[in-house]
Amino acid sequence: MKKENFYITTTLPYVNAPLHMGHALELVRADTIAHYKKLIGYDVYFNTGTDEHGIKIYEKAKENKIAVQDFVDKGFETFKEQLKMFGMSKDVHFIRTTDKHHEIAAQEFWKIVSQNGYIYKKNYETKYCIGCESEKTDSELENGECLDHPGVKVSLISEENYFFKYSAFENKLLDFYEKNPNFIIPDFRFNEIKSFIKNGLQDFSISRLKSKMPWGIEVPNDGDHVMYVWFDALTNYISTLGWPDNLENFEKYWINGNPTQYCGKDNTRFQGAMWQAMLIAAGLPNSHQIVINGFITGDGGIRMSKTLGNVVDPRDIVKEYGIDALRYFLLREVSSFEDSPFTIERFKNSYNSGLANGLGNLVSRIMTMAVNYNVKLSEEDLKTGYYTNSVEDLENFDINKFVNNIWFNIKNLDEYIQKEEPFKKIKIDEEKARKDINYLLFHLYGIASLLEPILPETSQKIKDLIKENKKPEQPLFLRKE
RNA sequence: GCCGGUAUAGUUCAAUGGUAGAACAGUGCACUCAUAAAGCACAAAAAAUGGUUCAAUUCCAUUUACCGGCACCA
Secondary structure, eight states: OOOOEEEEEOOOOBTTSOOOHHHHHHHHHHHHHHHHHHHTTOEEEEEEEEBOOSHHHHHHHHHTTSOHHHHHHHHHHHHHHHHHHTTOOTTOEEEETTSHHHHHHHHHHHHHHHHTTOEEEEEEEEEEETTTTEEEOGGGEETTEETTSTTOBOEEEEEEEEEEOGGGGHHHHHHHHHHOTTSEESHHHHHHHHHHHHTOOOOEEOEEETTTOOSSOEETTEEEEEEOHHHHHTTHHHHTTTTTTOHHHIIIIIITSOOEEEEEGGGHHIIIIIHHHHHHHTTOOOOSEEEEEOOEEOGGGOOOOTTTTOOOOHHHHHHHHOHHHHHHIIIIISOSSSOEEOOHHHHHHHIIIIIIIIIIHHHHHHHHHHHHTTOOOOHHHHHOOSTTSSOHHHHTTOHHHHHHHHHHHHHHHHHHHHHHOHHHHHHHOHHHHHHHHHHHHHHHHHHHHHHTTTSHHHHHHHHHHHHHTOOOSSOSSOOOO
16 A cells, blocks of 8 residues: 655754754654654655854854854754754754755745746845844834944945745735635634734845855855845755655655644744745645744743743753653643743653653553563554554644643553552452453553654653563653652 | 733643533542552632623623734744
8 A cells, every 4th residue: 555645844943053942842743743643654754954054153153263164064963963862763854954955956946936926136225233243123123223232323234135026925825824724733823824914915035145144045147145044944845855856755745745844933924924925936835734832931931041040951851851751841741832831840840740650650560560470461462553543632733632641541550550459469369460460561552652752762661661571670760859 | 002812729731601620739548569659538729890691710891910923033
């Protein structure tokens, strides 16, 4: 039978800074969905990678006195190492916006959109703060002054830029949304973007003078300009598939793979509208779904920031508690769509109750009985698939709810042991006690199966213990005080 | 300012036009297979005002508080 295909991607983080908790959330969630789809038999293409162009990266490299290419190469290696720390699938595909084939794809994309009449040149006024020596957006200004340099009026710099005819896509986007009522998840984000578009779209600038921003992809047939972020970065979602050369992969995963994009809520507009308009402009099919995460905040919903000192680094969590502990918290405790706080205290509470006292302890108590009384699962029991039910939540990207249900099963087994007391029964009615333990093993194996996309490492450990009829040598998750 | 949303136990979240459920934290009991774990029990909640209704936490309106969006910021 021919396998069905599935494509999923994260956004590409900037290569010049370490990944924060929000990145970890997006990556781990996309990984979970990718893993789940593989389990139910899909041929999955999972994309992530790094955005490596732009003035900030260029300047940072200069500041560190190294060649820009070396700087981004190093950043990319760091990125890959961090993905390992998040327990990502090994078969994830990486795209770098400095990859040669990506650069060619971005230029080809530009050419097509230009041929279709959606790119034109016009004068563009940017606001420039002499103090910062950089361009500013309106949202960065107050009363026409940059916040870091009050009293210094920003100056207006005029230059010729290429523009994308975004304004031509109002109705096309609204039509597309109308036909795809689940295009953006959750629906309140969908409403936001709809009302944004109904307020009217303005064309936006898509190039910069190369003399001012040397580190970027050249605009086709115009060596004086490089692409500004949009046409460069957003096209990664198809260049990773080999577009425009490898149309086989493109057809398989983009056209027939329900391309699904995870992103944070600050990216709603870019992924949900801008990129979609660009695809229409290029005559290419739209994404299938955009799934939008909330933010990870500090306690009380306030923003994480260095000055407040409430930043939790995902790498520190992994170092102290392990990969699956981080994944557990992100996938179970963080709301699937709303903002959620991440504090060490919350994390520790959740770790102790859910992983140490919950799952870890359950594995210990069941395996001890199974080993002591030598109860093993039959080959047939080991083959039973657990992915027939209860996956609706995953299909709706409500991972949070899915994981909660697994923990409901864990609780049920604890209650079962307490009620049936096989450890007592074994002295009175051995056959019945062995049946109980078999039941427990069977359902524990089921829990391990459900956990496969959530906590891949732990899932494998539990399955091995059951198959080999062994107790864990050390607690799966040591209680932390 | 405009548009949208939210307000339920100490905390994070449910359900519901007619007894408001759970998890974590708390208190107590009790068990020993297990990581001083798990189990059982107890305690604990509808922002305010008004309206519709036999009946409102639920529907409607107003007020208050908070959150999100309102463009070139990944």
